[in-house]
Amino acid sequence: MFKTLALAATAAAALAAPALADPYKVGIAAEPYAPFYSPASDGTWSGWEIDFAEALCAEIEADCVITPVAWDGIIPALNTGKIDMIIASMSITEERAKQIAFSDKYYDTPTGVIALKESKVEPTPEGVKGAYLGVSVGTIHETYARAHFAETAADIRSYPTVDEELQDLAAGRIDAVIGDMLAMMPFLDTEAGAACCEYRGAVAGDPAILGQGVGVGLRKEDGELLERVNAGIAAIRENGTYETISEPYFEGLDIYGS
Incomplete structure (x- = not known):
């Protein structure tokens, strides 16, 4: 009986615990936005922001999957759990920051x-x-x-x-x-x-x-993930990965900004 109760308690705790995003669903706008992201005929996506997302996820040791969402519904999709991050050239603005959290910027262009x-x-x-x-x-x-x-x-x-x-x-x-x-x-x-x-x-x-550059959008309650993402952005900037993925798309340009 004790074993049965223990198993029942474990099952109940599992149901009560918040679901972990594994893999994390990285939201991009479903509308093409070259050179940041564009779909191929087979449905795969490529572009600078796709490469950035892959580098960031590798740095924070997270499995991620690109998930296209209509731009006008991308913040609601984040807050309702349909996606876990927004990496879609979203500028950090005061109005958006009322709804979601933002990482440190990862690029900034005029x-x-x-x-x-x-x-x-x-x-x-x-x-x-x-x-x-x-x-x-x-x-x-x-x-x-x-x-x-x-x-x-x-x-x-x-x-x-x-x-x-x-x-x-x-x-x-x-x-x-x-x-x-x-x-x-x-x-x-x-x-x-x-x-x-x-x-x-x-x-x-x-x-x-116009905001303060472009950042990764996250749910306000995902503070631990925010810390990991900020550390990941800093790491790929410092170790040269950022420059490596940027050069083929923006030769000679500093897209990070001052």
Whole structure:
């Protein structure tokens, strides 16, 4: 009888204990965001952020699996346990920090403007007067554009992906796009991008909207995992892994930022 009671108690304790994420589900946006993450025809994902996630998980000795989630539902997916981390170019902002915890930053690049060559668009409120601007929906860049450019721009159009807004830019349906320069600059190296468009510079800073760099998103209660992730980021920065995975994507660029 004692053995039966002991087994029952053990089973009850197991059911009451919080489930451990094994492997950890690393959430990325289901929408492609090259060069950070893009899907192949076989459903696998590749890109700088995929390599970063793999290096980080190896450093903290965790099994991880890439889990695509729609961008506009990625924070709810984290908080409801559908994923365990967000590694999806999510900027650390005050508004998001009310909902989730953030690691130390792991990269930081400017928000800038790419415009049609024949336009007079510049990255200022006066410089976008009368212009049609493209932004990615649900991003800090959309928030910035609506906060700083809505009064002077002719229209601000939201797109599901960066690729779609750049396609409309190349077709002349909008005058400029606002976004992360690392995600947009490769477009200028394409035949279509080089023919139509040019970089007009970075927008003025607004830390409240643009944040303090990009961090790993975690649930607020996962303090131990947060400590491990921060230690892992510091370790791969120090041991050279960060530079090794970055060089093929961003040759000569310091994407970590000052």
